[in-house]
Amino acid sequence: xxxxxxxxxxxxxxxxxxxxxxxxxxxxxxxxxxxxxxxxxxxxxxxxxxxxxxxxxxxxxxxxxxxxxxxxxxxxxxxxxxxxxxxxxxxxxxxxxxxxxxxxxxxxxxxxxxxxxxxxxxxxxxxxxxxxxxxxxxxxxxxxxxxxxxxxxxxxxxxxxxxxxxxxxxxxxxxxxxxxxxxxxxxxxxxxxxxxxxxxxxxxxxxxxxxxxxxxxxxxxxxxxxxxxxxxxxxxxxxxxxxxxxxxxxxxxxxxxxxxxxxxxxxxxxxxxxxxxxxxxxxxxxxxxxxxxxxxxxxxxxxxxxxxxxxxxxxxxxxxxxxxxxxxxxxxxxxxxxxxxxxxxxxxxxxxxxxxxxxxxxxxx
Amino acid sequence: xxxxxxxxxxxxxxxxxxxxxxxxxxxxxxxxxxxxxxxxxxxxxxxxxxxxxxxxxxxxxxxxxxxxxxxxxxxxxxxxxxxxxxxxxxxxxxxxxxxxxxxxxxxxxxxxxxxxxxxxxxxxxxxxxxxxxxxxxxxxxxxxxxxxxxxxxxxxxxxxxxxxxxxxxxxxxxxxxxxxxxxxxxxxxxxxxxxxxxxxxxxxxxxxxxxxxxxxxxxxxxxxxxxxxxxxxxxxxxxxxxxxxxxxxxxxxxxxxxxxxxxxxxxxxxxxxxxxxxxxxxxxxxxxxxxxxxxxxxxxxxxxxxxxxxxxxxxxxxxxxxxxxxxxxxxxxxxxxxxxxxxxxxxxxxxxxxxxxxxxxxxxx
Numbered sequence: 001x002x003x004x005x006x007x008x009x010x011x012x013x014x015x016x017x018x019x020x021x022x023x024x025x026x027x028x029x030x031x032x033x034x035x036x037x038x039x040x041x042x043x044x045x046x047x048x049x050x051x052x053x054x055x056x057x058x059x060x061x062x063x064x065x066x067x068x069x070x071x072x073x074x075x076x077x078x079x080x081x082x083x084x085x086x087x088x089x090x091x092x093x094x095x096x097x098x099x100x101x102x103x104x105x106x107x108x109x110x111x112x113x114x115x116x117x118x119x120x121x122x123x124x125x126x127x128x129x130x131x132x133x134x135x136x137x138x139x140x141x142x143x144x145x146x147x148x149x150x151x152x153x154x155x156x157x158x159x160x161x162x163x164x165x166x167x168x169x170x171x172x173x174x175x176x177x178x179x180x181x182x183x184x185x186x187x188x189x190x191x192x193x194x195x196x197x198x199x200x201x202x203x204x205x206x207x208x209x210x211x212x213x214x215x216x217x218x219x220x221x222x223x224x225x226x227x228x229x230x231x232x233x234x235x236x237x238x239x240x241x242x243x244x245x246x247x248x249x250x251x252x253x254x255x256x257x258x259x260x261x262x263x264x265x266x267x268x269x270x271x272x273x274x275x276x277x278x279x280x281x282x283x284x285x286x287x288x289x290x291x292x293x294x295x296x297x298x299x300x301x302x303x304x305x306x307x308x309x310x311x312x313x314x315x316x317x318x319x320x321x322x323x324x325x326x327x328x329x330x331x332x333x334x335x336x337x338x339x340x341x342x343x344x345x346x347x348x349x350x351x352x353x354x355x356x357x358x359x360x361x362x363x364x365x
Numbered sequence: 366x367x368x369x370x371x372x373x374x375x376x377x378x379x380x381x382x383x384x385x386x387x388x389x390x391x392x393x394x395x396x397x398x399x400x401x402x403x404x405x406x407x408x409x410x411x412x413x414x415x416x417x418x419x420x421x422x423x424x425x426x427x428x429x430x431x432x433x434x435x436x437x438x439x440x441x442x443x444x445x446x447x448x449x450x451x452x453x454x455x456x457x458x459x460x461x462x463x464x465x466x467x468x469x470x471x472x473x474x475x476x477x478x479x480x481x482x483x484x485x486x487x488x489x490x491x492x493x494x495x496x497x498x499x500x501x502x503x504x505x506x507x508x509x510x511x512x513x514x515x516x517x518x519x520x521x522x523x524x525x526x527x528x529x530x531x532x533x534x535x536x537x538x539x540x541x542x543x544x545x546x547x548x549x550x551x552x553x554x555x556x557x558x559x560x561x562x563x564x565x566x567x568x569x570x571x572x573x574x575x576x577x578x579x580x581x582x583x584x585x586x587x588x589x590x591x592x593x594x595x596x597x598x599x600x601x602x603x604x605x606x607x608x609x610x611x612x613x614x615x616x617x618x619x620x621x622x623x624x625x626x627x628x629x630x631x632x633x634x635x636x637x638x639x640x641x642x643x644x645x646x647x648x649x650x651x652x653x654x655x656x657x658x659x660x661x662x663x664x665x666x667x668x669x670x671x672x673x674x675x676x677x678x679x680x681x682x683x684x685x686x687x688x689x690x691x692x693x694x695x696x697x698x699x700x701x702x703x704x705x706x707x708x709x710x711x712x713x714x715x716x717x718x719x720x721x722x723x724x725x726x727x728x729x730x
Contacts, residue, residue, distance in 0.1 A: 051508065091506075091510075093495060098471045098472050099472070101468065102467050102471055103466065103467055103468045106496070107463050107498075109463055109498055109499070110463055110499075126504055126507075128497070128504070128505060128507055129497075129498075130458060130495040130496060131467060131471070131495060131496045131498075132493070132494075133471035133472075133494075133496075134475075139493070140493060141493055142454045142456050143454060145416070
């Protein structure tokens, strides 16, 4: 199995960059807002720190990076205003892999502070944002120093491609045509990784501290359900066309598997309970259309299969291009995603398909 | 007076980058090591935190950035080993302006952690490094959260060019030919800035916490002493040549002044005492040759005026190019520094000249 680089998003601010193609992630963040509000309100009902220490894991670099910080501050401001209490100071750690474009985030921070200072109430405590490079599958923070950990659309990325996937030929993720051992390999890697993630965070979060995680999952236990894997099956279909045309070697496709897992909610619950450091407060599943423009909040949306195909491919390209390019080569990426857009368009014309998102709220025991 | 951008170093890793031209700053850090050791030993004699929280202000981006962190860890490791105590965890904040190249630093952190984990004693507490963008003339950290603040070759940069320098025509810093009001303007700006710096840090550092600052100063009260200003007078001389040749407008030179001040030690002592938040533990002055290669530790050094001229110009170019280029234009920079190298060479052939460095160790009351 060829080594696959750990995923990071498309850098910069160009047409295919993550920064310009993160509407999907923004929509997720906005849909999770009620859970975020509930979690933070619950925390503040029992304690009220003078400095609220928060980490956003897998923050990436784009307009959503500071959106999460802004939402958290908004919510706490609201709580403090209601009970006529001074807002705490905020120490925020934005975490992602060292290859993430922190420079872009940092350059946008002075303007963010200006807006905060202009818009917030007089009682606003200062906000101090830093960037923390590293994998969330390693320790990132000193012992018992965080009140709240947030992570959106990140922990579905595994620490590495699972082992024993040699027999997953012609697929890039678990698919209908994969042997059952492939599901087992993916599940075991997720169990290992998510347990490790919980265990590392349990050392870093204070007792009573919270974690709110949102990630892609699936709606049913059956690992071959359409909402779990079909997005990737269409990508496989696109790669297979390139194989047929001699643009990609068959062995390259056979040796590639995504370091990604979309768990079923019960799998997540079981890992949290078995790992044992956190109480599971809430686990919810919600759907979103593949095309993030096709959302109830967008009243102007009129379905056009080609536009939706483009929209989905640009979201998927922004998050998978670095990993695909390092395996298949930069040269095939444009063609690959043009095919992908076409397949997605055809599929969506036939059947509206959704992402299944899992949101988990847990408390450190 | 034209606006002058706040100084940041030459980015990247090219020939003229700060990263490749920071031997001077490295030499300073190594010479300050005994003071660093003394300061930290003194701190640890009275208290021993489980997590040592340290900030390096004006960390820049280059080989010295992690050198300071490494030295601090080394010293604390040594202390803990001597008294058979487990080393604390380290939370390190690397601070510089948002324009600083944090991405380069962050990419070098995984290798740094590997070396730490390989070389350090078994009792080594983990180290967690983050980057914090912002001006140290603003609040950077939550209230009373830092044990130790370090800053090397940064606080001689003022928050802005002093006011009322309209009559400092034909100079870029206080010079022999400047009217006395120029010295007054520079001193007042430094008093304001350094007081503010102390006052901001006093809110961030815990009681008993320390600060070790190293910066360029001068050896005598006389503001026109050679060791204070001559480096800049040679730069002025180089710009004047470009004015004579029509490459730079005279008005451009007249409207440019450096946001820099090299204080006399007594001026620093007075500000610390008047500001009142810190006890002055130690203030020392030490010299270093303009050419950092011309050091006792470099046994192979043989004086060659042209090499030394080059060496000094590359140090000065790395730290002043962004600010000079934004005022005079990119186009003249190569010529300007070629002239400067020649003038420095001629001067050093005639008289060996030194930087005067001030190192200050203070304790939060």
